[in-house]
Amino acid sequence: MGGVVEFAIRQSVHALVDRDEAAAQDVLRSEARINQMEIEIDDFAVRLLARHQPMAKDLRFLTAAIKINNDLERMGDLAVNIVERALSLIRQPPVKPLIDIPQMSKLVDSMVRNCLDAFVKRDGQMARGVLLSDDAVDDLRDAIYEELVGFMKRDPTTISRSLDLIFVARNLERIADHATNIAEDVLFLAQGIDVRHHAESR
Amino acid sequence: MGGVVEFAIRQSVHALVDRDEAAAQDVLRSEARINQMEIEIDDFAVRLLARHQPMAKDLRFLTAAIKINNDLERMGDLAVNIVERALSLIRQPPVKPLIDIPQMSKLVDSMVRNCLDAFVKRDGQMARGVLLSDDAVDDLRDAIYEELVGFMKRDPTTISRSLDLIFVARNLERIADHATNIAEDVLFLAQGIDVRHHAESR
Numbered sequence: 001m002g003g004v005v006e007f008a009i010r011q012s013v014h015a016l017v018d019r020d021e022a023a024a025q026d027v028l029r030s031e032a033r034i035n036q037m038e039i040e041i042d043d044f045a046v047r048l049l050a051r052h053q054p055m056a057k058d059l060r061f062l063t064a065a066i067k068i069n070n071d072l073e074r075m076g077d078l079a080v081n082i083v084e085r086a087l088s089l090i091r092q093p094p095v096k097p098l099i100d101i102p103q104m105s106k107l108v109d110s111m112v113r114n115c116l117d118a119f120v121k122r123d124g125q126m127a128r129g130v131l132l133s134d135d136a137v138d139d140l141r142d143a144i145y146e147e148l149v150g151f152m153k154r155d156p157t158t159i160s161r162s163l164d165l166i167f168v169a170r171n172l173e174r175i176a177d178h179a180t181n182i183a184e185d186v187l188f189l190a191q192g193i194d195v196r197h198h199a200e201s202r
Numbered sequence: 203m204g205g206v207v208e209f210a211i212r213q214s215v216h217a218l219v220d221r222d223e224a225a226a227q228d229v230l231r232s233e234a235r236i237n238q239m240e241i242e243i244d245d246f247a248v249r250l251l252a253r254h255q256p257m258a259k260d261l262r263f264l265t266a267a268i269k270i271n272n273d274l275e276r277m278g279d280l281a282v283n284i285v286e287r288a289l290s291l292i293r294q295p296p297v298k299p300l301i302d303i304p305q306m307s308k309l310v311d312s313m314v315r316n317c318l319d320a321f322v323k324r325d326g327q328m329a330r331g332v333l334l335s336d337d338a339v340d341d342l343r344d345a346i347y348e349e350l351v352g353f354m355k356r357d358p359t360t361i362s363r364s365l366d367l368i369f370v371a372r373n374l375e376r377i378a379d380h381a382t383n384i385a386e387d388v389l390f391l392a393q394g395i396d397v398r399h400h401a402e403s404r
Contacts, residue, residue: 046265049261050257050258055252059251059252066265067268070269149365152358152361159354159355194241
């Protein structure tokens with residue numbers, strides 16, 4: 001499921017940046033598959049809980065899996081949101097060369113890949129790296145916002161397209177937030193450390 | 203926890219509509235309390251899973267509680283997002299009289315209250331009502347978006363303020379999405395019906 005979601009996120013930005021409608025269709029097709037996997041994984045995890053009544057480490061693993069499954073499904077939805085904006089944008093002239101969004105997307109891709117790798121390997125160190133990237137993503141989102149508001153003010157004909165790009169950046173940021181949630185669950189799983197809501201002490 | 207989150211959502215829109223900075227501070231103060239409750243409830247639910255190894259209905263209740271707890275915490279975050287926009291907006295002249303946002307907020311408030319009541323009473327009928335409101339919220343969000351884009355195009359000096367209002371509507375919509383998630387969990391709990399990702403058959 002992680003692989004399909006990673007692919008959907010990458011293809012959604014590729015559709016936008018390279019004006020590739022086929023890539024956009026890939027993402028729309030992946031949604032049904034992601035939704036189906038979410039239900040199956042959830043049912044399977046709850047069945048395991050019921051049948052095997054796991055203790056301590058195994059129980060913690062299963063409750064983490066239930067949460068991560070939910071995060072992944074929402075990341076898939078956010079990739080679909082990006083593609084909806086992309087499909088509108090690729091039918092219009094570009095507002096500006098896209099530089100910040102690809103840069104932001106590269107960072108988000110690596111967060112998604114690393115939080116999933118960290119989960120598979122129960123690697124707390126790698127999970128911690130994901131938490132550290134979150135601030136950089138927020139900074140890029142703010143820079144993109146400010147730049148596009150500038151475009152809108154100078155040239156009101158760019159308003160709708162600029163708004164679409166602002167929402168793409170916002171969706172990427174929300175994907176990064178879900179990767180952060182997953183990394184927090186992995187840290188708890190790997191090291192028994194609860195880092196939720198203590199961003200200040202990271 | 204539901205009560206505190208409901209209060210935060212209501213106060214966030216009240217802060218915006220009535221330009222009430224004290225209400226905004228209420229919401230900012232509630233965030234730490236919501237975060238703390240999320241951790242306590244989550245720990246408690248996992249402890250119950252481990253100690254009592256519940257079967258069938260009780261297990262389903264606990265896994266639903268873990269998810270709902272997570273949804274409530276995110277709804278609290280979204281109320282904080284609204285307040286951040288409100289604090290910026292109440293220091294500037296209004297773009298327009300706020301009519302649609304209070305209307306949307308009233309609908310969202312009732313969804314939040316009803317999904318929580320439905321959970322407490324395990325009332326599938328009430329949960330189904332929440333699902334039915336979600337489309338009306340999306341329609342209001344789209345109407346607000348279109349109207350504000352119109353303002354931005356006609357008068358570029360309103361761009362920043364209009365964007366803030368667009369994000370308020372977006373945050374309200376996301377709160378409604380979380381209420382919908384909770385209602386889906388309640389339906390599953392009350393009637394064993396899995397309605398996720400089958401909006402078309404509602």
